[in-house]
Amino acid sequence: xxxxxxxxxxxxxxxxxxxxxxxxxxxxxxxxxxxxxxxxxxxxxxxxxxxxxxxxxxxxxxxxxxxxxxxxxxxxxxxxxxxxxxxxxxxxxxxxxxxxxxxxxxxxxxxxxxxxxxxxxxxxxxxxxxxxxxxxxxxxxxxxxxxxxxxxxxxxxxxxxxxxxxxxxxxxxxxxxxxxxxxxxxxxxxxxxxxxxxxxxxxxxxxxxxxxxxxxxxxxxxxxxxxxxxxxxxxxxxxxxxxxxxxxxxxxxxxxxxxxxxxxxxxxxxxxxxxxxxxxxxxxxxxx
Amino acid sequence: xxxxxxxxxxxxxxxxxxxxxxxxxxxxxxxxxxxxxxxxxxxxxxxxxxxxxxxxxxxxxxxxxxxxxxxxxxxxxxxxxxxxxxxxxxxxxxxxxxxxxxxxxxxxxxxxxxxxxxxxxxxxxxxxxxxxxxxxxxxxxxxxxxxxxxxxxxxxxxxxxxxxxxxxxxxxxxxxxxxxxxxxxxxxxxxxxxxxxxxxxxxxxxxxxxxxxxxxxxxxxxxxxxxxxxxxxxxxxxxxxxxxxxxxxxxxxxxxxxxxxxxxxxxxxxxxxxxxxxxxxxxxxxxxxxxxxxxxxxxxxxxxxxxxxxxxxxxxxxxxxxxxxxxxxx
Numbered sequence: 258x259x260x261x262x263x264x265x266x267x268x269x270x271x272x273x274x275x276x277x278x279x280x281x282x283x284x285x286x287x288x289x290x291x292x293x294x295x296x297x298x299x300x301x302x303x304x305x306x307x308x309x310x311x312x313x314x315x316x317x318x319x320x321x322x323x324x325x326x327x328x329x330x331x332x333x334x335x336x337x338x339x340x341x342x343x344x345x346x347x348x349x350x351x352x353x354x355x356x357x358x359x360x361x362x363x364x365x366x367x368x369x370x371x372x373x374x375x376x377x378x379x380x381x382x383x384x385x386x387x388x389x390x391x392x393x394x395x396x397x398x399x400x401x402x403x404x405x406x407x408x409x410x411x412x413x414x415x416x417x418x419x420x421x422x423x424x425x426x427x428x429x430x431x432x433x434x435x436x437x438x439x440x441x442x443x444x445x446x447x448x449x450x451x452x453x454x455x456x457x458x459x460x461x462x463x464x465x466x467x468x469x470x471x472x473x474x475x476x477x478x479x480x481x482x483x484x485x486x487x488x489x490x491x492x493x494x495x496x497x498x499x500x501x502x503x504x505x506x507x508x509x510x511x512x513x514x515x516x517x518x519x520x521x522x523x524x525x526x527x528x529x530x531x532x533x534x535x536x537x538x539x540x541x542x543x544x545x
Numbered sequence: 546x547x548x549x550x551x552x553x554x555x556x557x558x559x560x561x562x563x564x565x566x567x568x569x570x571x572x573x574x575x576x577x578x579x580x581x582x583x584x585x586x587x588x589x590x591x592x593x594x595x596x597x598x599x600x601x602x603x604x605x606x607x608x609x610x611x612x613x614x615x616x617x618x619x620x621x622x623x624x625x626x627x628x629x630x631x632x633x634x635x636x637x638x639x640x641x642x643x644x645x646x647x648x649x650x651x652x653x654x655x656x657x658x659x660x661x662x663x664x665x666x667x668x669x670x671x672x673x674x675x676x677x678x679x680x681x682x683x684x685x686x687x688x689x690x691x692x693x694x695x696x697x698x699x700x701x702x703x704x705x706x707x708x709x710x711x712x713x714x715x716x717x718x719x720x721x722x723x724x725x726x727x728x729x730x731x732x733x734x735x736x737x738x739x740x741x742x743x744x745x746x747x748x749x750x751x752x753x754x755x756x757x758x759x760x761x762x763x764x765x766x767x768x769x770x771x772x773x774x775x776x777x778x779x780x781x782x783x784x785x786x787x788x789x790x791x792x793x794x795x796x797x798x799x800x801x802x803x804x805x806x807x808x809x810x811x812x813x814x815x816x817x818x819x820x821x822x823x824x825x826x827x828x829x830x831x832x833x834x835x836x837x838x839x840x841x842x843x844x845x846x847x848x849x850x851x852x853x854x855x856x857x858x859x860x861x862x863x864x865x866x867x868x869x870x871x872x873x874x875x
């Protein structure tokens with residue numbers, strides 16, 4: 258029982274990091290970024306590659322460097338995506354916006370294959386070196402605890418940025434009313450890039466944290482994307498609080514689903530999302 | 546009487562086009578013909594999809610679910626009721642089964658518009674996908690189901706191999722369905738119903754004020770669109786010989802959106818052109834290079850940025866330019 262809850266929390270941590278980026282971009286730009294999963298994959302491959310390069314040194318240093326490299330790379334790619342693809346279509350109808358991020362997804366999947374090749378990349382050294390903790394009478398890997406702590410830290414950092422800093426207040430203003438924000442002289446282009454970079458780097462962080470427990474594969478970003486999607490739908494689009502509650506809910510649902518109804522775990526998640534959408538189309542914490 | 550003259554010209558072109566398609570098997574190699582059949586199935590799917598996008602103003606990102614419903618209707622009948630495995634049962638079954646699914650899902654979806662509609666259709670199609678994958682003992686899971694050649698009106702194609710079947714009878718059968726679907730859709734979007742859904746698309750509140758039952762009309766459009774997708778899925782299952790859950794995955798639905806945009810969703814013929822071009826483009830990209838997604842992705846981005854009207858839209862612009870340059874020739 259405790260194990261299920263812990264696993265749910267651990268799984269929820271990944272969901273939170275992935276959906277955080279998705280929801281920031283959706284909230285600020287009004288764009289559903291289908292290439293978000295590919296940013297996750299990019300982070301995973303970058304981290305696996307870095308950890309592989311630094312295999313001779315201590316694993317903890319390698320992990321920290323890998324996280325930094327992944328976040329930097331995904332932020333840079335996010336910046337390029339925003340400037341080259343998103344900016345020209347921000348005022349175009351929905352179908353173009355969805356399609357261009359779909360195009361970016363296809364493009365990035367193959368670029369990853371081009372750069373890192375098609376094979377799986379293993380980088381489990383940081384996980385193995387951390388050992389196991391004794392938690393509530395359970396043997397629990399320290400690495401999982403580390404992931405949860407880091408996720409909480411990242412979530413808090415994003416919250417501080419959004420709630421307390423000038424840039425965060427301006428971002429929320431853009432999310433509320435883009436035209437009005439522009440009229441007030443808010444540097445909308447620069448902040449859009451910032452939002453995209455922030456969101457992308459969160460996906461990169463999630464990807465990097467995943468790599469020590471499971472190898473980086475092609476198409477690794479697909480499932481996190483769909484899961485983050487469900488979280489955003491449940492929690493409410495563009496809502497930070499929604500991302501927290503949604504991830505916790507989906508994380509637990511998935512953990513218990515895997516434990517008790519492994520056959521129907523995925524369908525149940527989609528069913529929950531659909532039921533919530535029927536009742537509250539804007540999600541639990543979304544604004545109309 | 547310029548209007549009548551262009552109308553005659555158009556009819557003539559259409560008749561020529563149909564004759565061209567009928568004669569095609571004599572001209573092109575069988576490998577390309579089978580590919581074209583795949584494209585024709587996607588054309589029916591695209592037509593149905595565009596009824597929602599172009600005429601109702603709703604972007605479905607889950608149309609693969611209804612395509613899969615049609616394809617699986619065929620596969621499941623073959624697996625569980627072989628005595629019913631006859632073409633004259635299978636095609637209606639594909640249409641009815643997907644229409645029922647679309648009626649249920651549509652009931653939920655048409656309450657929403659814009660991005661909510663897209664997300665909801667996507668989530669529902671992934672529900673179908675996940676169910677198909679997980680219920681291994683019922684649906685064959687990710688292995689899918691094999692689809693054999695069914696007898697048609699009592700005539701069994703015993704001992705016939707699939708390519709032979711596809712080159713001969715089936716091509717004309719499929720062509721017949723394409724013509725019927727195109728004609729029906731052409732009439733539908735010009736009927737009072739078609740005008741009503743376009744009114745809903747343009748201004749929902751005004752449409753409601755003049756007495757159009759907005760949600761009910763959207764629901765009917767959704768149902769017809771889903772039935773088209775199911776018909777396409779059923780027809781396609783014989784071409785492919787195998788159905789898998791990937792048909793309900795959102796990536797396939799994304800490809801449907803792409804096909805329609807490639808041809809140009811603002812014109813009636815756009816999805817048909819787009820579906821056929823896409824099928825060839827994808828196959829050549831897949832067989833020509835390991836990095837086919839790169840090619841599809843780049844063309845997709847290029848079309849969105851440079852050619853928002855799609856191929857048909859681009860062609861119209863080119864023709865108009867040519868006309869403007871040579872005014873004496875109209």
